[in-house]
Amino acid sequence: MSPVWETEKRAPVLGIIGGGQLAQMLFQSAISIGVEVHILRSEGDQSLNSYAKELTVASSFDATTLYHFARRCDIVTFDHELIPAQIVSELSSRNCTMLPNATTLALAADKARQRRTLAEAGIPTPRFAVVESAAEVEAISAAFKFPLILKAARGGYDGRGVVEISSMDDVISIFGTSKMPVPYVVEERLDLDAELSVLVVRSSNRKEVSVYQPIRTRQHEGICVEASWPSHLPRSIDARAVEIALSIAELVDSVGVLAVEFFVVGGEVLVNELAPRVHNSGHLTIEAAKTSQFENHIRAVLGFALGSTDFISPASMVNLIAGPDAKEHRPLQLAAALSVAGASLHDYHKSPKPKRKVGHVTVLADSTTSASADAWESARRAMMAPLLGDPMAALGTHQN
Ligand SMILES: Nc1ncnc2c1ncn2[C@@H]1O[C@H](COP(=O)(O)OP(=O)(O)O)[C@@H](O)[C@H]1O
Numbered sequence: 308m309s310p311v312w313e314t315e316k317r318a319p320v321l322g323i324i325g326g327g328q329l330a331q332m333l334f335q336s337a338i339s340i341g342v343e344v345h346i347l348r349s350e351g352d353q354s355l356n357s358y359a360k361e362l363t364v365a366s367s368f369d370a371t372t373l374y375h376f377a378r379r380c381d382i383v384t385f386d387h388e389l390i391p392a393q394i395v396s397e398l399s400s401r402n403c404t405m406l407p408n409a410t411t412l413a414l415a416a417d418k419a420r421q422r423r424t425l426a427e428a429g430i431p432t433p434r435f436a437v438v439e440s441a442a443e444v445e446a447i448s449a450a451f452k453f454p455l456i457l458k459a460a461r462g463g464y465d466g467r468g469v470v471e472i473s474s475m476d477d478v479i480s481i482f483g484t485s486k487m488p489v490p491y492v493v494e495e496r497l498d499l500d501a502e503l504s505v506l507v508v509r510s511s512n513r514k515e516v517s518v519y520q521p522i523r524t525r526q527h528e529g530i531c532v533e534a535s536w537p538s539h540l541p542r543s544i545d546a547r548a549v550e551i552a553l554s555i556a557e558l559v560d561s562v563g564v565l566a567v568e569f570f571v572v573g574g575e576v577l578v579n580e581l582a583p584r585v586h587n588s589g590h591l592t593i594e595a596a597k598t599s600q601f602e603n604h605i606r607a608v609l610g611f612a613l614g615s616t617d618f619i620s621p622a623s624m625v626n627l628i629a630g631p632d633a634k635e636h637r638p639l640q641l642a643a644a645l646s647v648a649g650a651s652l653h654d655y656h657k658s659p660k661p662k663r664k665v666g667h668v669t670v671l672a673d674s675t676t677s678a679s680a681d682a683w684e685s686a687r688r689a690m691m692a693p694l695l696g697d698p699m700a701a702l703g704t705h706q707n
């Protein structure tokens with residue numbers, strides 16, 4: 308059966324819930340392939356303000372607001388996973404096509420549920436427990452050695468909601484004062500050899516599935532500061548991560564891009580968490596792969612053929628994030644950033660503040676070492692302020 312937009316001889320209308328940088332970059336890809344975009348964003352979102360033609364600003368993402376929005380779109384997708392799965396499921400039953408579906412979203416939004424589902428399916432994850440009180444942490448503390456990592460099951464991102472605890476005293480103060488809702492996932496702090504991300508793209512017909520080769524990510528204080536390809540890990544590690552990511556896409560019935568974050572520890576590959584959407588680690592696919600994660604996400608949710616996920620060059624992407632020491636936040640210095648040969652800049656149109664991603668820079672080069680050096684240089688010129696996770700700052704040579 309032909310899709311309705313073909314019968315009606317018009318462009319498909321893609322609705323995006325959320326108005327951050329992921330929506331911005333999805334929107335850019337949609338323009339290129341002739342897909343019309345409607346955005347539903349919250350009052351706080353700043354990206355896309357001056358660009359989207361069909362922009363709805365909502366003070367709350369309740370079922371009625373979402374329904375009125377979804378009715379005007381052929382397919383609705385997301386730039387975050389914060390919409391309650393129950394609402395998504397209700398809209399789906401009222402003939403709105405919401406992708407990814409409610410089941411996938413419910414898993415992604417809850418780290419405890421996610422970990423249990425993965426563990427039950429025999430997928431390797433760090434050893435974990437789900438706890439709701441300090442007493443429950445005490446009960447497992449014989450089996451788990453401090454320092455522990457405590458992760459709020461719901462609502463965390465970019466390291467928010469993730470805390471390291473080194474003693475029972477820390478546990479008691481966290482449960483005494485924390486505003487993060489229980490439960491928590493608890494695990495030991497692992498000595499990570501590397502972190503990887505694998506992006507799987509699965510089409511709405513569920514038959515076509517593609518995968519990008521693993522991308523290496525580096526975090527600082529829980530936030531991704533750099534992503535690069537290739538991973539420079541043994542081929543067997545990359546292959547294992549791809550195999551696991553593909554099996555998870557089937558397990559959670561994802562449609563569109565599914566990002567699977569991995570820890571590499573002692574030659575083993577463990578799944579940290581999932582995100583059923585385009586992902587920060589995949590931003591370098593815009594320049595470094597034959598088809599970007601954004602275009603492939605759109606192709607997948609609309610049921611179009613997927614584009615090639617092959618990389619065309621080693622690459623590095625550095626996030627533009629001011630570190631906590633940045634005294635002054637200026638607009639991005641576009642000309643300065645682009646004066647680094649080969650740098651591609653993406654501005655998210657957000658006012659800078661510490662630890663907020665306001666853009667990214669990607670550089671393609673013969674090696675990831677050289678791409679990384681140039682991407683950091685371009686990022687420094689863009690921000691004119693200390694950058695979170697800057698490797699030169701770690702060496703003590705960064706000039707403010
Ligand atoms: N058990 C752990 N051991 C060591 N580092 C960890 C552990 N859990 C999380 N981290 C670090 O914190 C980062 C953020 O944690 P994550 O669980 O991915 O939460 P978020 O939802 O904020 O991305 C990870 O990418 C990793 O660098």
Ligand SMILES: [Mg+2]
Pocket residue numbers: 568580
């Ligand atoms: Mg993460």
